[in-house]
Amino acid sequence: MLFGMTQDSETDFIEAMGLILQGDGMPRIAGRLMGLFVLHGGPFSFTNLADRLEISRGSVSTNTRLLEDLGVIERVAIKGERQDFFRLASDPYAEIVERKRTRSIRARETILRNAETLDDLGQDGLKRVDELANFFRVLAMATDRALDDLRDGDGASPRTSKTHPPLAAE
Amino acid sequence: MLFGMTQDSETDFIEAMGLILQGDGMPRIAGRLMGLFVLHGGPFSFTNLADRLEISRGSVSTNTRLLEDLGVIERVAIKGERQDFFRLASDPYAEIVERKRTRSIRARETILRNAETLDDLGQDGLKRVDELANFFRVLAMATDRALDDLRDGDGASPRTSKTHPPLAAE
DNA sequence: CAATTCGTTCAATCAATACTGAACAAAATA
């Protein structure tokens, strides 16, 4: 039987990471890989990854490349070994935030560019478009600060929100 | 013929918004609706929305409810009218950011909760898990600030990043 | 050189989700 079977807590952690990254629009397997690399830093061989996570070699190839592009992991060569090895990068999260920032900026640019060719918008219409663009600008600025915070290796909160307790899901 | 046919700039704007929101994990139709409401504030009747965007009544129902829950639009009643009407809400973007914030906090909590039951992680393992949790904490703080900025109706940048020019996609 | 190992690619399958359109209940109208 398989149902009701409980898994060990390492698997729970890895699967949880799979779901979290999936919820953020990435492949679940990328999340599982990330979870594994956070638990044990690596290096893991290509084959080892496929075996431990029980995923196909194709998925290992695709998703390690994805995480490599994101700067979450890096490919390392090991003397006397034929396989590729991967380990958690030294600054795994910066590029993720950087991409979020870029997406917000792009969205804002797209909006402003499309708005240029619009006429027949009144005073109010222009204001609403401006506020939409500003929304994305604010998002971009927020990720920008997040990048700074990450770089500073910011362990404790240096600034508390005006409107929220330090951290709780409410 | 249909191909090569160009659409007016209003449609371009609306479609662009559809793609932007789709890229953020929401239904494309929700984005189109949002685009329409940003251009013209409303109120639009239920049927009018279906006609203008050429979408089914089912989609109007589902996606207006989604945007209503998000606080982007609000349902209004108009004297002498049977249909529901919708207009852009007064503070359309706050709840969107609030949800982003909640997701980051939840992710952090999930990680910390799963990490508790883990043993056999060395010094290094604990550090990596901590840094992962901190990553989501930083994201939560960033959205938190974004929320403040939005409320302040912040039109000009009060603080410039240490590492990036004021705003460009690079 | 033949056989194996390795990582990538790609066609096929699978899974998740969006969207439609018909069925429905409630309310308004005739």
Add this chain to the structure above:
DNA sequence: TATTTTGTTCAGTATTGATTGAACGAATTG
């Protein structure tokens, strides 16, 4: 009361993207 209008729900379809597994070329080994 019968008909129409209205918004929701839901089953079915379409679409999109993730995942697999086989085919492949390159490199290694025997």
